[in-house]
Amino acid sequence: MNNAVADTVLETSGLTKRFSGFTAVDNVSLKVKTGSIHALIGPNGAGKTTCFNLLTKFMQPSAGKIIYRGDDITYLKPADVARRGLVRSFQISAVFGHMTALENVRIALQRERGASFDFWRSDRNLQRFDDRACALLEDVGLGAFIHTKAAELSYGRKRALEIATTLALDPPLLLLDEPTAGMTEQDVERIVDLIKRLRQGRTILMVEHNLSVVAGLSDRITVLMRGRVLAEGDYETVSRDPAVITAYLGQDHA
Missing domain, CATH: 3.40.50.300 (P-loop containing nucleotide triphosphate hydrolases)
Known part of the structure; x- marks a missing residue:
């Protein structure tokens, strides 16, 4: 280059x-x-x-x-x-409302597995992503909301969560x-x-x-x-x- x-x-x-x-x-x-x-x-x-x-x-x-x-x-x-x-966020927050903040970020972090996204597998299979997910949530000011469902977050915090999931892709x-x-x-x-x-x-x-x-x-x-x-x-x-x-x-x- x-x-x-x-x-x-x-x-x-x-x-x-x-x-x-x-x-x-x-x-x-x-x-x-x-x-x-x-x-x-x-x-x-x-x-x-x-x-x-x-x-x-x-x-x-x-x-x-x-x-x-x-x-x-x-x-x-x-x-x-x-x-x-090249990764984007949207005007309307795009997170999974029924999942916790941690679960949302954890799904994004599964990108390192390739094309496999384990929505249905037990938490044990996904725990290796927890430390990084928690660190990203801390970075966006959501450290106190790790186990809060996305639907229960305020609008501003939902946007912060979306940014955290975007950052999980390390763009x-x-x-x-x-x-x-x-x-x-x-x-x-x-x-x-x-x-x-x-x-x-x-x-x-x-x-x-x-x-x-x-x-x-x-x-x-x-x-x-x-x-x-x-x-x-x-x-x-x-x-x-x-x-x-x-x-x-x-x-x-x-």
């Missing part, structure tokens, strides 16, 4: 997604630097989540190319992309879709602190509406508007861009 490739973990060129009569993502080119926190922002309907769906292959692009760690992944399946270490690139959406101020602070810790040794690409979160975390920001890239740069640069102020920032600060 040459230095240019090593410096860029994810890159798109001309990424486009068309539905009948509507273009949700329009010729988007991104370059996510290794070790950075890169944010996608924009008003509702800007194409941010569709872009995430394209990157993680939940949707196939109509045009364009996606390069991940030097390899073309444009037409790979979602599972193949995840195995390569070099973590895609976070609205990590603080719907959270209380206390939960937002907890997740922001968590993301700051998570950046050690990995790259984070996130969609986020909370501009104070974006300002405090992001090294680089891409602003989308109607599926197109409107502006890109650090927070100071994009926040002073007249087009961004009109299209997005002005709406939030009016």
Whole structure:
């Protein structure tokens, strides 16, 4: 892997997604630097989540190319992309409500077994994952909720649990879709602190509406508007861009 490739973990060129009569993502080119926190922002309907769906292959692009760690992944399946270490969270928390926090993380840790996921086997067969699962739960602030069923956790803690299960896959690139959406101020602070810790040794690409979160975390920001890239740069640069102020920032600060 040459230095240019090593410096860029994810890159798109001309990424486009068309539905009948509507273009949700329009010729988007991104370059996510290794070790950075890169944010996608924009008003509702800007194409941010569709872009995430394209990157993680939940949707196939109509045009364009996606390069991940030097390899073309444009037409790979979602599972193949995840195995390569490009892993995402979702806007809606995706955990098993009937299982405890420990059990949720333990299932994710079974990835090291290959394709076998032992939902039905006795705890004895899975206990070797417990130490690592407990450590991950401690990392996301859920050490006191190890044996609590996911359905009984608050919304913010469910999101933290989802991040813990995502981290169990040890991804070099973590895609976070609205990590603080719907959270209380206390939960937002907890997740922001968590993301700051998570950046050690990995790259984070996130969609986020909370501009104070974006300002405090992001090294680089891409602003989308109607599926197109409107502006890109650090927070100071994009926040002073007249087009961004009109299209997005002005709406939030009016």
